[in-house]
Amino acid sequence: MRVSRWLRNEYLIYPILIGLLAVYVIFNRGLLSVFQIQSLITSSAPYLLVGLGEAVVIIAGGIDLSIGYMVSLTCVVVATTTGPLGVPLALVVGTAAGLANGILITRFRLSPLVTTLATGSFFFGVALHILPTPGGSVPGWVSNLAEENLGPIPIMAFLLILVIVMAWVTLYRVPAGRHVFAVGDNLEGARQSGIDDQRIRIATYAVAGTLAGVAGIFLAGQTSSGDPNIGTPFTLNAILVAVLGGTSLAGGVGTIGGVVAASFVLTVINDIIFLTNASSYLQYIVSGGILIGMLGVSRGLRLIRPVPAPPAKRVPGR
Amino acid sequence: MTVLSPFIRAENIEKRFGATQALRGAALDVGPGRVHALLGENGAGKSTMMKILAGHYRPDKGSLTVDGTKIQDLAHWTTQSATALGIVAVYQELSLAPHLSVAESLFLGVERGSLGFEHGLIRPRRRLEAARELLASYDLSEIDPTAVVGDLSLAIQQMVEVVKALARRPRILLLDEATSSLPDGYVRKLFDIVQRLKKAGVAVIFVSHRLDEVDQFADHASIFRDGTNAGSMDAPFDRQQLIEMMAGHVLETNQPRSAPAGDVGTPLIAVRGMVLKPGKAPIDVNIQSGEVVGVAGLEGHGQQEFLLSLFGAYRPVSAILQVHGRRIRLASPRRMIRQGVVLVPQNRKTEALHLDLSIQENASLMSLSEISTLGWVHSRQERARVSALIERLAVRKNRVDDPASSLSGGNQQKLVFAKVMLTNPDVLLLVDPMRGVDVATKAALFDIIGQMADSGKAIVLYSSDTSELVGLASRVLVFYEYHVVATLRTPNINNETLVEAAFHQGGLNNAGIALVTE
Numbered sequence: 035m036r037v038s039r040w041l042r043n044e045y046l047i048y049p050i051l052i053g054l055l056a057v058y059v060i061f062n063r064g065l066l067s068v069f070q071i072q073s074l075i076t077s078s079a080p081y082l083l084v085g086l087g088e089a090v091v092i093i094a095g096g097i098d099l100s101i102g103y104m105v106s107l108t109c110v111v112v113a114t115t116t117g118p119l120g121v122p123l124a125l126v127v128g129t130a131a132g133l134a135n136g137i138l139i140t141r142f143r144l145s146p147l148v149t150t151l152a153t154g155s156f157f158f159g160v161a162l163h164i165l166p167t168p169g170g171s172v173p174g175w176v177s178n179l180a181e182e183n184l185g186p187i188p189i190m191a192f193l194l195i196l197v198i199v200m201a202w203v204t205l206y207r208v209p210a211g212r213h214v215f216a217v218g219d220n221l222e223g224a225r226q227s228g229i230d231d232q233r234i235r236i237a238t239y240a241v242a243g244t245l246a247g248v249a250g251i252f253l254a255g256q257t258s259s260g261d262p263n264i265g266t267p268f269t270l271n272a273i274l275v276a277v278l279g280g281t282s283l284a285g286g287v288g289t290i291g292g293v294v295a296a297s298f299v300l301t302v303i304n305d306i307i308f309l310t311n312a313s314s315y316l317q318y319i320v321s322g323g324i325l326i327g328m329l330g331v332s333r334g335l336r337l338i339r340p341v342p343a344p345p346a347k348r349v350p351g352r
Numbered sequence: 353m354t355v356l357s358p359f360i361r362a363e364n365i366e367k368r369f370g371a372t373q374a375l376r377g378a379a380l381d382v383g384p385g386r387v388h389a390l391l392g393e394n395g396a397g398k399s400t401m402m403k404i405l406a407g408h409y410r411p412d413k414g415s416l417t418v419d420g421t422k423i424q425d426l427a428h429w430t431t432q433s434a435t436a437l438g439i440v441a442v443y444q445e446l447s448l449a450p451h452l453s454v455a456e457s458l459f460l461g462v463e464r465g466s467l468g469f470e471h472g473l474i475r476p477r478r479r480l481e482a483a484r485e486l487l488a489s490y491d492l493s494e495i496d497p498t499a500v501v502g503d504l505s506l507a508i509q510q511m512v513e514v515v516k517a518l519a520r521r522p523r524i525l526l527l528d529e530a531t532s533s534l535p536d537g538y539v540r541k542l543f544d545i546v547q548r549l550k551k552a553g554v555a556v557i558f559v560s561h562r563l564d565e566v567d568q569f570a571d572h573a574s575i576f577r578d579g580t581n582a583g584s585m586d587a588p589f590d591r592q593q594l595i596e597m598m599a600g601h602v603l604e605t606n607q608p609r610s611a612p613a614g615d616v617g618t619p620l621i622a623v624r625g626m627v628l629k630p631g632k633a634p635i636d637v638n639i640q641s642g643e644v645v646g647v648a649g650l651e652g653h654g655q656q657e658f659l660l661s662l663f664g665a666y667r668p669v670s671a672i673l674q675v676h677g678r679r680i681r682l683a684s685p686r687r688m689i690r691q692g693v694v695l696v697p698q699n700r701k702t703e704a705l706h707l708d709l710s711i712q713e714n715a716s717l718m719s720l721s722e723i724s725t726l727g728w729v730h731s732r733q734e735r736a737r738v739s740a741l742i743e744r745l746a747v748r749k750n751r752v753d754d755p756a757s758s759l760s761g762g763n764q765q766k767l768v769f770a771k772v773m774l775t776n777p778d779v780l781l782l783v784d785p786m787r788g789v790d791v792a793t794k795a796a797l798f799d800i801i802g803q804m805a806d807s808g809k810a811i812v813l814y815s816s817d818t819s820e821l822v823g824l825a826s827r828v829l830v831f832y833e834y835h836v837v838a839t840l841r842t843p844n845i846n847n848e849t850l851v852e853a854a855f856h857q858g859g860l861n862n863a864g865i866a867l868v869t870e
Contacts, residue, residue, distance in 0.1 A: 208727045209720035216717055219706035226665065226703050227718045227771075228689035286708040 046331070047279050047295045054302045062309060072188050074301055076180070076256070079190050080105070081297035083249040084268050085275025086201055087132075087242030089293045092276050094238040095218035095285035096139065096146040100154030101246050101272045104131045105265030107161040108250030113170030113260025120173060124254075125247045131157055132243020136236030154269070161262040170260035180255030190252065197248070201290050214238060219286025267318070274325045275300055283329075359384050359555045360405065360439070360524050365414035367400050367579075374400040375411070375579040382524070384553045387546060389566045391559075392576035393598050393851060395817055398559045401576070402528045405557070406441035407434030418524075438523030442513050442530040444652075450502030455483035457501055458516050490515060490545055507534050514542065518549075525549060527558035531565060532652070543568060561650045563591060563855055595855065599847040618677035620810040621693060621779045626661060626671035628654045633835040634670075639779070639810045644801065646825030646845070647814035649854050654834035655814045656698065659781045662812065663695040664688045675779070689718065692778035696768050696785050700761075704768045707757040711747070712738045714756045714767055719774040741770045746796060762793030769800060780804060782813045786820050798824060818850040830854055 059066060084101050091098045108124040115123055135153055139146045179189050205211035216224040217231045224231050246265075253264050277283065278299060279292030303324075307316050360382050367375040375397045382388045390398045403409045405416070407430045416423040418437050423429060434440075448457050459482070463474050483497035492515065495508055504512070514530060531539050546556055546569055560566060566573060566589065573589060575582045575597040583597045619638035626635040635658065639645050647655045660666035662673070664683030673680045675691040685695070697703035706714055715738045716723065723734050738752055745766045747759070756767060765785060772780065782801070786794050801824060805811050815821055821828055828845055830838040830853040838853040 203728075207729050207731070209724055209729060210727075212713060212717065212720055212729070215709055215713070216706050219708045220702070222703050223697075223706055224717075226663075226685055226695065226697055228686040229717075230686060282708070286706060 045280070045292075047292045047299065050278075051295045051299050051302075054299055054306075058302055058306060068186050072183060072186070074298065074305075075191050075194070076188050077304070078297045078301040079194055079252055080249040080268065081271055081275050081300050082194060082294060083197065083245045083252070084242075084272035085279065085293045085297050086197070086290065087245035088272035089276040089279060089281045089288050089290075090201075090205075090214065091238045091242045092273075092281050092283060093218045093285060093288040094214045094235050095221060096235060096238065097273070097283075098132075098135060098150045098239060098242050099147065099269055100131070100135060100150040100157055101242055102265040102267065102269035103154040103157035103161065104128055104243055104246035105250045105253065105268050106262050107131065107157045107265075108247040109254045109264050110161045110165045110170070110250075110260040110262050112176065112251050112254040113172055114165055118173070121176060121251055124251050125244060128243045128245075128247020128250065129240050130243070132240040132246070133236065135243070136239030139239065140232040140235045158262070158266075161265075165260050165262055168259055168261040168263075172254045172258050172260070176251060176255040177258050178255075180252050193248075197245070198290060198294065205290065210234065210237070215286055217285075267321070270321055270325070271300060274321055274328075277325060277328050359419060361417040362401070362405065362411075363415050363417075365401065365404060366412045367397075367404065367409060368412055373579055375404075377414075378576065378580050380405075380557070380574060382555045382557055384523075384555055385550050386572060387550055387556045387558070387570050389558055389560065389570035389573040390576065391566065391573055391594065391598060392582070393818065396576040396598070397579040398576050399528055400579075402441060402526050402557070402559060405434070405524075406439060406526055407431040408441075435520065438521070439526065440517045440520045440522035440524070441526035441528060442517045444529035444532050446506075446509050446513055448501045448509055448513060448516070450500075452501055453497065454487075454495060454499050454501060454504075454512055455480050455497040457512060458483050458486060458497075458519050460516070462520055486515060486519060490518065491541055507538055510534055511538055511541070514545070518545070522549075522554060524555045524557070527556065527560075529559050529561065531558075531560055531562065539565065561855065563589075563594065595848065595851055599851040619674075620676065621662065621812075622674040622677075623662065624672040624674070626658070626673075627669040628657050628661065629834040630669055632669075632833065635829075635836050637829065639812065641778075641808045641810055642805055643827070644805045644811045644813060644825045646821035646828035647812060647831065648818050648821055648828050648850050649831035649837075651816050653831045655831045656783055657834070658829075658831065659695065659783050659812060659814050662688075662779075663693060663781055665695070689775065692776075693781065694718070694772040694775055694777040694779070695781040696772055696783060698783040698787065700764050700768050704771070705756050705764055708755055710753045711742065711756055711759070711767060712752040715742065715752075715770045715774060718771055719776075722775075737774065738770070741774060742767075745770055745800065762789040765789050765793065766796065769797065773800075773804075777809065779810045780812070782811065784814055784816050786815060786817065794820075818854065819847055821850065822846055 084105065088098055088101055108128045111124045111127050112120040131153070135146075135150055138144050138149050138153070179193070182189055184192070203211075205214065213224065213229045213234050216227065216229060217234045221231060224234075246268075249268070250265065254260055257264070275293055275296045276288065279289065279294070279296035281288030281292070300321075303320060304317055307314070307320060360380075362378070362380045365375050365378045366373075378397060378401055380388075380390070380401060390401065392398050400409065404411050410426060410429050414426075416426065416429070418439070423433075449460070452460070455476075456479070459479055463479065480497055484493070487493055487495050487497060492511060495504075495512065501509060501512065510530065511534070514527075517525060531542060534542065549556055556569075558569065560569075567587070570589075571587050572584065573587075573594070574584045575594065577598060577600045582600060585594065585597075619640050622638045624634075624636055627633075628635070632654075637645070647658060649655050657666050657668070661668045661671060661683075663685055664673075664680075664687060665685050673683050675688070675693060680687065680691065688694075701707065706717070709717075712735060716734050720729055720734075723730050723737065735752065742752060747763045747766045747770065751758070756764060759767060769785075780801075785797060789797070798820075801811060801813065813821065813825060822845055825845060826842050828840040828850065829836045830840065830850070832854070840849055840853065
């Protein structure tokens, strides 16, 4: 195996994760307890869900800045709907919100950046309107799903595995999944290959919405209440997890394994910040710093990695 | 006045783009007050030479002498250094900013600020006056200097581009197909301008595909072929000799392909009354199974649009398209692919390949539905099919998981072929598939195309290098200004006939070759 392959961003996340875990364990042997591992999994869950959704959108060449507010909105929906309808309604709301993003961006040819920034503000406003301050109540079984364990394993772990397997099959074993990569890598090429690029792109935004919905339900279950502000940090963290996991912001490149590892990395970093008794605001600084750092690293890697010569421009300078 | 002669001299110029040697030992020599035409077929290296003179490209080897002084530092030869020496170029593609006004465009980069300072404030009214004067001095006062460039017709934009070059007070003016979008009236005005420049001692070098203009404008002509000088001539020009010099003589002659015997059933693909641009003559073509139909002509005369229209990726003014005898309404690439019509696009990097995806993923992208059941892709079957084909096409082996970007240009092109062949198409549309590939790959692609035709597929091949069509196509449609001007058939397809037809010189044909004019 050539070295250059391992220098690619896709694989960079694994040594980072192993290194971080090693450091963490050395300074805090308590991590090796069953409880700590359970808590690592449940804390990572929302990052994994939104990161996966964001990664799919980015692989297809888009970006979703509304994902955190979709988490807020669905969380609020679960906490304010009485009866058994809360969870399905939240999933429908999440999917519909993502679908709206996708349709606006592809059918009306709007910029993904500005469109999702605007729809995000819209979702946030709706969430605040439904539930201005944290509150509401969540059905017991939702809390159990989020909190309880089956034997030593958190129930959430099974759910995450289910999501990962479904994502893997769709991305790697279904033609549409391959089309996601193709559309993100070269939109014109995909069109000329007969791929319905609009449908693919709409679907990625819808998937991001659904996964944001799952994350919102989970967070409502974990806190046993609804909070319109709960999703706010998740937009940046979703992008962070996707990029940290090797997803190229230029589209066409990304792996599920990388996203899973990156969500653990983010959780461990947050835990370390918590354990050092540093201000919790440090989390925001660290998240932003890592994202900028990652972009710098991938730029640097591109410089040292042997890249085939760029296509000869027909008319340079014009 | 002692004149340093010649003004500009280029010697032994070499320039390479990837696998393509664009110029090999080319030379050019132009004196003051001379109008020098640079002629040759597509890809002969004319434009590359012009761009080297203008500083857009740096030559790999060779020397440039301007005003008797040799340019020592060719490694830093840029448009700025060329402009400083008074070399200004006008290209076929426009470089104007569409949202600026004519006056702003004309003086862009050479504005004089208040008090004559280079970095002083711009005085719009003064600039407007200067623009009006400048346009009037070239008999172009009908162009409104306050008009926004993007709103003007292509011809007027081209004239603005010319005047913009003149505002830079060139001593050496390069016109690279600058007349291609001009109607006769403006060609006339451009001619007057060139005459004035000539009297003022400016050297003009120009590239044009219209031989009539060459007769009018030029004192001297250099003919390029395959990146080097094929000859030169003084006015008046002998056309027949010019064409022979441009066409050259092909050494290898492929076994000529003959059209499939008899008219066999319904054509695989047929087009009726296809009008590519408003007011152009309609095109009617039937293409049978096993036929290779060539498409030729000077670059940018509608060949690409014709193939893209057959694929549904370009919307002609009107057309009736039939595949297997069935009419296709609202043609789109998706629909055409489903009918078995596939296209190898001109630019493999931007239109055909996904460079970050693996070789295997690229190859199977269009045929995933055939190797999956109920939406599940059989990865082993996929790998087997792709590997077999990749091996057959002699793309570098056993690394089907590497990204497509790791392949060389020629192998990338083979990969594009592999991709469309995996869909098992009936009709193959090839847009200049040999561009920028080396000789070995070219031969391999020739073989592939021949085999595909033998197995009963219909092939439409557009090539900017007409010699590639010789021996491969059994029929060639020659385009000129968005319609077919001639259809050549097998015994009469050779370099001379193709070049003659492409330059629309059917009338001068004295070799007794029947040109079927449509």
